[in-house]
Amino acid sequence: MATEFHNLQELRHSASLATKVFIQRDYRDSTICKFQTKFPAELDSRIERSLFEETLKTLNCYYAEAEKIGGQSYLEGCLACATAYIIFLCMETRYEKILKKISMYIQEQNEKIYAPRGLLLTDPIERGMRVIEISIFEDSGSTSSSSSGSSPSSSTAQ
Amino acid sequence: MSAVMIIRKPTRKWEKLPGKNTFCCDGRVMMARQKGVFYLTLFLIVGTCSLFFAFECPYLAVHLSPAIPVFAVLLFIFVMAMLLRTSFSDPGVLPRALPEEANFIEMEIEAANGNVLAGQRPPPRIKNVQINNQIVKLKYCYTCKIFRPPRASHCSICDNCVDRFDHHCPWVGNCVGKRNYRYFYLFTLSLSLLTIYIFAFNIVHVVLRSVDSGFVNTLKETPGTVLEVLVCFFTIWSVVGLTGFHTYLISLNQTTNEDIKGSWSGKNRVQNPYSHKNIIKNCCEVLCSPTFPSVLDRRGVMLEDSSSPTHSDASAASTHKSSNPVSQTTKSSAPLIPNEHTPDEAKPGIGAGTQKSTSSPKGEKPPSPTSPNAVAPAVIKESTH
Numbered sequence: 001m002a003t004e005f006h007n008l009q010e011l012r013h014s015a016s017l018a019t020k021v022f023i024q025r026d027y028r029d030s031t032i033c034k035f036q037t038k039f040p041a042e043l044d045s046r047i048e049r050s051l052f053e054e055t056l057k058t059l060n061c062y063y064a065e066a067e068k069i070g071g072q073s074y075l076e077g078c079l080a081c082a083t084a085y086i087i088f089l090c091m092e093t094r095y096e097k098i099l100k101k102i103s104m105y106i107q108e109q110n111e112k113i114y115a116p117r118g119l120l121l122t123d124p125i126e127r128g129m130r131v132i133e134i135s136i137f138e139d140s141g142s143t144s145s146s147s148s149g150s151s152p153s154s155s156t157a158q
Numbered sequence: 159m160s161a162v163m164i165i166r167k168p169t170r171k172w173e174k175l176p177g178k179n180t181f182c183c184d185g186r187v188m189m190a191r192q193k194g195v196f197y198l199t200l201f202l203i204v205g206t207c208s209l210f211f212a213f214e215c216p217y218l219a220v221h222l223s224p225a226i227p228v229f230a231v232l233l234f235i236f237v238m239a240m241l242l243r244t245s246f247s248d249p250g251v252l253p254r255a256l257p258e259e260a261n262f263i264e265m266e267i268e269a270a271n272g273n274v275l276a277g278q279r280p281p282p283r284i285k286n287v288q289i290n291n292q293i294v295k296l297k298y299c300y301t302c303k304i305f306r307p308p309r310a311s312h313c314s315i316c317d318n319c320v321d322r323f324d325h326h327c328p329w330v331g332n333c334v335g336k337r338n339y340r341y342f343y344l345f346t347l348s349l350s351l352l353t354i355y356i357f358a359f360n361i362v363h364v365v366l367r368s369v370d371s372g373f374v375n376t377l378k379e380t381p382g383t384v385l386e387v388l389v390c391f392f393t394i395w396s397v398v399g400l401t402g403f404h405t406y407l408i409s410l411n412q413t414t415n416e417d418i419k420g421s422w423s424g425k426n427r428v429q430n431p432y433s434h435k436n437i438i439k440n441c442c443e444v445l446c447s448p449t450f451p452s453v454l455d456r457r458g459v460m461l462e463d464s465s466s467p468t469h470s471d472a473s474a475a476s477t478h479k480s481s482n483p484v485s486q487t488t489k490s491s492a493p494l495i496p497n498e499h500t501p502d503e504a505k506p507g508i509g510a511g512t513q514k515s516t517s518s519p520k521g522e523k524p525p526s527p528t529s530p531n532a533v534a535p536a537v538i539k540e541s542t543h
Contacts, residue, residue: 020258027287027294030432031308031322069447077446084239085341088449095448128253128453130304 015118015137023056023132033063035124035132042136047117055109055121059102059132066098099125172456176254177318185456187246189331190316196245196331203241203349206389207234209382210356214363217380221366226359233352240345241330248452249335250321252302252310260303267298292431309432311415325414334414337452340445343408346401353397357390411440 021043026036037056039049076094080087106123114121114134122133172185180189189196207230215227255263271281283298285305296305299312302319306312311323313333322336334342360383367376377384407417411433416422422430434440 020262022259022262025307027289027296027308030289067448069442073448074442074446076448080449081344084236085243086239093449093451096451099451125451125453126455127256127259130252130255130307131259133259 015139018136018138021134021136023134025130032067033124033129034060040134043119043134046119046136047114051113055113056132058105059124062098062102062105066095169460170456171458171460172454174460175454175456177251178316179251179318181456188248188454188456189245190326190328190333192315192328193331195328199241199329202389202393203234203237203352206356206386207352209386210360213380213382214359214386217367218359218363222362230352230355230359233348233355237345237348237352240341240348243341244327244334244338244345245330245332247332247338247341248454248456249333250323250337250450251316251333251335251452251454252304252307252319252321253454254301254319255303263298263303263305290431292429294431309413309416322413323415337450343401343404343445346397346404350394350398350401353390353393356386357394360387360390408441408444409437411444 019042021040023035023040026034035056037053037060039052043052072094103123103125106121110121118137118139120135120137122135124130124132127133170185172181172188175181178191180191180193181187182189210230211227215230218226267283283305285296285298287294287296287308289308294308296308298305299319301312301317304319306319307321309322310319312319313323313326315326316333318333320333320335322339324334324339324342326333327342330342330345332338363380364373364376364383367379371379404414407414410430412422412430416430422428422433434443
């Protein structure tokens, strides 16, 4: 029953937004940036579980790499401290470089996988790194009410 | 009537950001509203160092070593860089939830709470998360309409939720949070060194000069010395104490906020789940972790329908603008449960719309010269949500 769209442009022009699903952060590993991989019920009919989980796993890996405390982060920190952090005015930090990679990855995923299924991922940085927003579109021809009903999910995070 | 083409400067996102921050240089600089104490800090540091360079340095460079003023200049530059970096950067502000996200969370809460009988108070909005075998409660922020991430807190002075909130420091005119904590620490550390350095060399200078000209004549020749010694003497007690306190906090991977609240004081077997139980690892995590980028897109250009951000190099002259505190009114269709109150600090009758948080001010502690353990002249004002 998946709505067929061919590309992002078509999605934007001909579709209407039905609802949005928000993937929350997973705080079990302390405050590092990681998103819950639980498959939301609203996407059940839209996308294969494995594809979705693959996207999320890759995103979590990117974030883990960005926040890794290791040799490179020490070096960057020491160099920056020695220059009184003035070097950050000209240089891009490692985190920012990885965020750019993430942005490109999300765009690629949207174009290849999500847009053809009438879905759109929003980069978490645009939502304060709190949630991954997934917009679910319906074909504007179909009569879809913008139902914002979501299945009751427990508010206690697992 | 002739039509006039008005070329409008693009509206940048910082102009529409809610919260009580001031923005300068077209969104590049972000500070709290009250900046008076920050100007005082600047004045004290620049003033004292100027006096040092004017009165002591010429004598010491000639009679002892030219390295003395050189090192003082380097230290002064480092202190100023750290201060400006702490004051002007985004401390880690969490942007408020957009209406759809707020709705989604509201509905999750409603679903979890089940049926609330009429007249009965709804249960408090708390999420429990297990972090390192410790249950941590995530509180719901009524102003920002989000469940605060662990270690985040809402600053009522700036009216923002800040990630890894430490405290709001009036001396730097900004909150101290995840993004600028290390700059703040380096500022206090380098300022301690600078103060001790100036104080020590003032004494040396007075002693050396007194040998030649006598004590009273020395003071007459370099009147700045007295002022410097006074300022340094009072500053040392507070700033060195503050540095020591923060070194202790860093070694335990705690924030000032957690320390004051006694979150991990050990009562009821509560331990700090964020600590690595190793001082070196804790210090490395706090001081050497990668610099976290700002999630507040201040310089993005707002489109008319305020949709996706685009960065454009608009030829905007630097203007000093203060942000209009637009309180975010959520056009939510989900029914908000009236008379919601906070779980512990119950403030009944808070309306569901725009929340104005009341704060219980903990008075600012001025650096008292007599108490050797004078700690933080920091105001920790947290909204009692």
